[in-house]
Amino acid sequence: TGTTRPQRLLRAVQERATRGDSESVIAAIDHFCRHQEWAMNVGDEKGFILDSVVSEVSPQTALELGTYCGYSTVRIARLLPPGGHLITLEFNPNYAAVARQVIAWAGLEDMVQVVEGASGDWIPHLREHFGIESFDFVFLDHWKELYLPDIKLLEECGLLRKGTVLLADNVVCPGTPDYLEYVRKSQSYESHYFGSHLEYTRAEDGLEKSVYLG
Numbered sequence: 413t414g415t416t417r418p419q420r421l422l423r424a425v426q427e428r429a430t431r432g433d434s435e436s437v438i439a440a441i442d443h444f445c446r447h448q449e450w451a452m453n454v455g456d457e458k459g460f461i462l463d464s465v466v467s468e469v470s471p472q473t474a475l476e477l478g479t480y481c482g483y484s485t486v487r488i489a490r491l492l493p494p495g496g497h498l499i500t501l502e503f504n505p506n507y508a509a510v511a512r513q514v515i516a517w518a519g520l521e522d523m524v525q526v527v528e529g530a531s532g533d534w535i536p537h538l539r540e541h542f543g544i545e546s547f548d549f550v551f552l553d554h555w556k557e558l559y560l561p562d563i564k565l566l567e568e569c570g571l572l573r574k575g576t577v578l579l580a581d582n583v584v585c586p587g588t589p590d591y592l593e594y595v596r597k598s599q600s601y602e603s604h605y606f607g608s609h610l611e612y613t614r615a616e617d618g619l620e621k622s623v624y625l626g
């Protein structure tokens with residue numbers, strides 16, 4: 413049986429990073445993915461763009477779809493303003509278990525709630541369960557064909573407000589064509605593409621930032 417890649421990534425964090433130091437956790441994961449095993453984290457290059465958008469929005473309420481090992485969760489949570497809170501949805505229990513330990517190693521467990529389950533099941537219950545009125549920021553990084561249905565669900569549930577910022581990973585590689593067409597054509601969004609590269613590679617990829625106009 414042996415270990416899984418997320419478990420090996422977690423071990424690299426525990427061996428290389430300093431407890432409570434989120435920068436060292438991010439660096440340990442990037443080192444692992446560059447020199448040991450590639451993994452589908454947003455990475456350092458696109459991560460720098462993610463950082464700048466999160467810093468600009470400075471969200472009190474943030475949502476992440478697809479936690480995986482918690483790399484982007486740590487990147488977002490370390491930049492939240494006082495009182496800021498991040499909910500991250502992850503439907504694979506093994507990934508969620510690894511992510512919780514990565515987030516704890518970074519010392520960010522008080523700002524983050526890892527919610528185990530499917531985004532489509534959970535989104536309609538976020539208000540009643542977590543007392544969320546609406547989200548200031550949403551990071552999409554789960555299954556690519558779910559980006560579009562899930563933002564439509566967020567709209568229907570009234571969880572987006574005038575000015576909510578959506579940031580979507582992988583809009584080029586693997587690609588999210590139906591999502592891109594929707595946010596770029598809809599009168600309800602102001603969209604902008606940030607060109608970059610697929611994590612830890614030279615392949616083209618990028619992030620799409622879309623502001624909900626109501």
Ligand SMILES: CCCNc1ncnc2c1ncn2[C@@H]1O[C@H](/C=C/CNC(=O)c2cc(-c3ccc(F)cc3)cc(O)c2O)[C@@H](O)[C@H]1O
Nearest residue numbers: 452478480501502503504507529530531553554555585586
């Ligand atoms: C049925 C449940 C649907 N709703 C869901 N709700 C909550 N979490 C969900 C989820 N779907 C998937 N997830 C989780 O999101 C994560 C999935 C991410 C999918 N990401 C990718 O496929 C991806 C893939 C690549 C990639 C690019 C090039 C390549 F050659 C190989 C891979 C790069 C990336 O940056 C990626 O993000 C997992 O942790 C999964 O368990």
Ligand SMILES: [Mg+2]
Nearest residue numbers: 454553581582
């Ligand atoms: Mg991704």
